[in-house]
Amino acid sequence: MSLNKYLLSLFFSCAITNNCASALSTGGFNSEEVKGEITFFCHRTDLVDTGVYRRYAEEFKKKFPNVTNIKVEAFSDYQGALLNRLKSHDYGDVILILPSIPANKYEDFYEPLDDLYYGESIYFHDSWVYANHSYGISMGNACEGLVYNKAVFKEAGVEVPIKTVDELLEACEKIKKIQKIPIYINFGAQWPLQQWDKYPLVVAGQENVYEKMLKENSPFASKGAPFNFSLKLLKKLISSGYTESDLTANNWSDSKTAFAKGEVGMMYLGSWVIPQLIKSGADSDNIGMMPIPSNNYGFLYAHISHDWAYAVSKYSKNKETAKAFIKFLLEESDYEHISGYIPTVCSRPVSLTQISEYMSYKNAILVTPINSSEFISTSNRSGIDFFSGGYIQKLMTGDDFEGDLLNLDRQWNIALKQNQ
Numbered sequence: 001m002s003l004n005k006y007l008l009s010l011f012f013s014c015a016i017t018n019n020c021a022s023a024l025s026t027g028g029f030n031s032e033e034v035k036g037e038i039t040f041f042c043h044r045t046d047l048v049d050t051g052v053y054r055r056y057a058e059e060f061k062k063k064f065p066n067v068t069n070i071k072v073e074a075f076s077d078y079q080g081a082l083l084n085r086l087k088s089h090d091y092g093d094v095i096l097i098l099p100s101i102p103a104n105k106y107e108d109f110y111e112p113l114d115d116l117y118y119g120e121s122i123y124f125h126d127s128w129v130y131a132n133h134s135y136g137i138s139m140g141n142a143c144e145g146l147v148y149n150k151a152v153f154k155e156a157g158v159e160v161p162i163k164t165v166d167e168l169l170e171a172c173e174k175i176k177k178i179q180k181i182p183i184y185i186n187f188g189a190q191w192p193l194q195q196w197d198k199y200p201l202v203v204a205g206q207e208n209v210y211e212k213m214l215k216e217n218s219p220f221a222s223k224g225a226p227f228n229f230s231l232k233l234l235k236k237l238i239s240s241g242y243t244e245s246d247l248t249a250n251n252w253s254d255s256k257t258a259f260a261k262g263e264v265g266m267m268y269l270g271s272w273v274i275p276q277l278i279k280s281g282a283d284s285d286n287i288g289m290m291p292i293p294s295n296n297y298g299f300l301y302a303h304i305s306h307d308w309a310y311a312v313s314k315y316s317k318n319k320e321t322a323k324a325f326i327k328f329l330l331e332e333s334d335y336e337h338i339s340g341y342i343p344t345v346c347s348r349p350v351s352l353t354q355i356s357e358y359m360s361y362k363n364a365i366l367v368t369p370i371n372s373s374e375f376i377s378t379s380n381r382s383g384i385d386f387f388s389g390g391y392i393q394k395l396m397t398g399d400d401f402e403g404d405l406l407n408l409d410r411q412w413n414i415a416l417k418q419n420q
Helices: 003-017 045-049 052-063 078-086 103-109 150-156 165-177 191-204 209-215 226-239 252-260 273-279 319-331 335-339 353-359 373-382 390-397 401-419
Strands: 036-042 067-074 094-096 141-149 181-183 264-270 287-290 301-306 309-312 364-367
Touching (some): 036 078, 045 067, 052 067, 094 319, 141 150, 141 191, 141 273, 165 226, 165 264, 191 226, 209 373, 226 390, 226 401, 252 264, 264 273, 273 287, 273 335, 309 319, 373 401
Parallel strands (some): 301 364
């Protein structure tokens, strides 16, 4: 068992039921060196629009009076926006590590953060390490699974947990019969479809599922392969009328309201969506969460994933203040609470009862891996935009599903040959 998985196992057996852990102090910084102005480029446009980051900035400045300004700018297409900025040396002070940047390139863009934490004090401490240096720290960590509406389940006669794929399809049929949307996939929004790139990890029950693709010639069209299983299940959900009927419009905001109104049975997302559902009008007591089934044996996996990683620009002119701000966000802000996360700092307690339910089903823990430089470069060359939903949209709306799977294999194989 990896150290990350061991720490998470301890967390779920102890910390969820013991919320008396205290946050650490953001000590260790010379207040005279934490000064001036920094810019934070983030992906949470909602937290900028609602003033949450403005509040964090003001609280940080009270702690460090020599700090004059914390400028926060958010991008809905974070990767696209930051990739363009990385071409110059002007991309702020506190940023997030892009998943398309291979680990062997971290040192070209990011400052080592080895002095912020010792490994065992934070979850996913080794996920952004290269050449014995840590370049990133997770913003927070989510449980991935089925977020469900208890009232809809009760009306439809669906019992939890749903342990098999067949039971999942049966539950969808029951919910459809009461004229509710069984599982809202947010097809039109595109990015939520990234869940079906995560699902293969659960299907395989192995954290090396992506790296194994580097030795596979037919990861998409081969029957029973994790990606094949995932994409075929999504296709079946759509073709059976178990998803929203409108697959064109971006109804992300409306989907949360529909869930709150009792029009939706399930969403396959991370625990981060729970606070957003509550904000949209859902009663917290009416929201449940369980692992998504991936087989017909009844064996469930808890899939724990990290969020984006905080990083400091290699070219920041105010690195001490940037590091202090990251530590402040991790230890003294309420970011994990309002985001529905397991805190990154091990001593901090979880606040969502839904995470307690999720782990009560005695699942085996799977931790999202950081993909190797070889996988990232192969993905980039293949033109398959994993974890963004674009290729999945095209696949699901195409006229020849099986043929399109074969085309994905061809793209993948061309990219693999370029590695040789």
